[in-house]
Amino acid sequence: MPQFAIIGVSILFDGLAYAMFLFITSVGLSVTMGLMGFVNLAHGAFAMAGGYIVVALTRNLGIGFVPSLFIAAVLVGLISVVFERGLYRRLYKSTDLEQVLLTIGLAFMAIATATYFFGPIPKSVPLPTWLQGDINLGFRAFPTYRAFLIIVGLVLISVLWYGFEKTNIGAKIRAAVDNRRMAESVGINVDLLFTLTFALGSALAALGGGLAIQLFGLSPSFAVLYLVLFLIVVAVGGLGSLKGTLLAALVIGVIDTAGKYLYAEAGGFFIYAITVIVLLIKPAGFYGRE
């Protein structure tokens, strides 16, 4: 195989793995912002919480990495319901600005809490042996963990797509994103729907946080460090759109990876350049409503 093709394949592979992380962590944010217009800047804090639960379960209780991911997702999903019912609910009718203030405040508190319990030193997780090493395809070896990440991502996408497009609840969510008043007037309980999607979105964020430990390490400031990245994926994809979030994650993941590989000197320029170009042409993102 010619050299440029090999490079192309590995950029696609790495980009895809990165895109899966972006998708899993951002999709919940997109749906909550699309459905309720709620600006949740504490989304990264849920991802961080998921990461630390995985660390605690694997390190202190000796539970396997994969089961820990599940437990973390479920736990964070449940915890998020408490926050949604107790705090977020009060602010649905408020301005964006108040929502920003509340959720940034929560993110700060989450950082301090994580520092208190886990200390500021970055944590890592012990991976099972079958996730270590690489898979050699002859012309190129691919890290096993990244292949795992891609598979997890693909499975999730299929499940979410099925749930969104083929089930009753999915149809209700789409209806509510499109026109909330109309959905309410035909008897859809948008409040309950929102609690459900919020919990699901937070659970996915937690899963993303757990998966990200191997990529970035985990420290308390994870709660805000990658927030801008998630917001970019949401904005570029279009609010409340599953398809859009996926496409945005793919575009950003692959182009960022290619930029790092081919032209590292320009640093983080690429992500922002794509964001600006896409938004100037399509202000509502790929699949957002104009």
Place this chain on the structure above:
Amino acid sequence: MRLNKWAGAAALALLVGGTAAQAENIKIGVVLAFSGANADLGQQIDKAFDLYVKLHAKDIAPHTVTLVKRDEGPPTGANAKTVTTELITNDKVNLLAGFVFSPSAIAVAPVVSQAKIPMIVSNAGTAWITNLSPYIARLSFSMWHHGHTMGPFAFDKIGCKTAALAYTDFPPGKDSTDAFKAGFEKAGGKITDSIPLGSAVQVPDFTPFFQRIKDSKPDCMYVFIPSGAHATGVTKAYGELGMRKAGIKLIGPLDLIPDNKLQDMGDAAIGTVVMGNYSVDLENAENKAFVEAWHKEYGKDSYPDFMSAAGWDTMRAIFDTIKKVNGNVTDGAKFVDAMKGWSAKSPRGDVSIDPNTRDIVQDEHAMEVIRKADGKLGIKVLGTTKAVKDECKEQKIGRCGS
């Protein structure tokens, strides 16, 4: 709180000490990063400060010290400058110690010149910091200590004929790779590629960068990253990509394998060769006592690292100088003068302060990561270069010359 206890003890000492006229309570302003993405760096130094003060407070009797701690904040310089100025104007400290980030030290330099307060740097590694004020002395290192020494060692002893550079895109990163390049090319090596790894704020996904290096097949890859959250990411990506199998050795300054993160890095780290001034596994009597005291105070899972060692030596140099001037710290210039030429047997090896530059002179150890007999990761010293000075200032390169 520990701090209050010391303050209390100090006050008590002042009251009962009959010779109160001579017993000075010396206030040391401690400026360290306690919050934000690099909070663990501040903590490593802070623990060393506290430990030294706890064990050696009696050494400077009848004088006492009080530590006044402030958060250095993000590496913007502005916050460090504000808190430092207030330590001087409001808390009336006699000495300053700490400073994790170079921008903080750079921003503070004019303040200490104006206030004539000695400032003892325990980390910030940009080479020309000591040139900025005659009141600055540094106990940690300059980026050139590790980088420049690694150059010839990599070429002669590790067998790197070609090397690719990768660095976090901020000044210490450029400094460190420049230093390595200068030493490496002088020895006869060839640099094949030089890749910035994105900003210091976020830990990036290292894989695409390293994949590019893997494809260009150099003998070695010299990596500089800040020793916080980035370090684990580097060894992970290096291991995942199977680069060692592909015959590319990972080398760098010791920021690559901070002692407190080494155990987390796993097999991927084994075989990495770093140049640096400290490791918990260095074999000397001082280090043994230091690590033992550390474990006793902070538990067996807590490890000191090179920052802690620098913090330890910072306090030691301050204490030794306090003894030398007999507690008379009101004249900052005199204090710094007294510190010039200070030398000691440290956990890091032999260290001293160069009277000309007020920068540290120290032993540089080339260290390889190994799996020790007890199953833990550790290091093996491959060779030691004695009494290394900051080459940037010796050769007067760029800003180091002014």
Place this chain on the structure above:
Amino acid sequence: MAVNNPPTAVTPPRDTAAIALRERAAEYLVRRHRFRWPEALPWIACIAVFFLFPDRLTFGSQVLVMVLFALSLDLILGYAGIVTLGHAAFFGLGAYTVGLGAAKLGWTEPVSGLFAAFFVASLGGFLSGYFLLRYRGLTLLMLTLATAIMLQEAGNLRSDLTGGYDGVPGLVFDPLLGRFEYDLYGHTNYIYALVVLAVVFFFVRRIVYSPFGQALTGIRENVRRMHAIGSPVHWRLVTVYTIAAGIAGIAGALFTQTNAYVTLTVFEFENSAKVMVMLILGGTGRLYGAFLGAAVYMIMEDYFSKLSPTFWQFGIGLLLVLAVLFARRGVLGVFEQVGDYFAKKKGTKS
């Protein structure tokens, strides 16, 4: 006046009421513009701080710089309803104008430096505003944020010029007005920052109470109606964005001058977000919200970080959450409520 004139066919009786209404409205506007005594309070407080805390004026001048920065954001966020996460771009442009001006061009005169910073930053505001202000909501947020970060990246790419994240060190500015040296205690800096803040503040105050300011409020409240009555909405927004950018530039310039140092972190997302949080905390669209917000936030941050250098963020976070739950219109809103309460009490008595 109208009351004395007998009603004629040309002026139907309805007009009397209309004219009276218009007069009342005009009187209301004039009254709004007039100074009320509580407005003197923050200024008295600023001057009192100078005498009460002479050792803490370095911190004090940093607070004043942030008040100025928050004030510039209030002009666009509070009055025109433009939500942006890239305001640090203009702060940074101003900061680097005086920084590089002093380091590379030898332009070390501080006051003229402020004008230069205003000019450069407002130019940046005009160019980006002209293109970006067609968008709203999340799109505008991300576009402004990306602009600021791209400026930062560009600065890092040319770190030979900007000094990158190690910044432009050792800046030396001429004594203020050729006479006042910068002392260690920050006395000169504090007075300098306070005077600049006062001048800019009354300029901004004039703007928001002018017809132009009223038009901005109209755009914030109902942009469609403003379009319908033929108001040049886009140009009004670009104009105010340009002015606000220039003021943020002055704040940035003051930041560089009082610190004698600047690094690329001034462009950071954190800087944009923080000033927005301060403003919302204080209360938007009321000028003095910027004062209260920046001061409360920074004093609490300072207090908590002394209390616990490691966990202070918890306290700040809690402060923000409580503010949202119990002080809906910002800290200033609480004061207003208390004021209203007493006013009502007085009303019922008389």
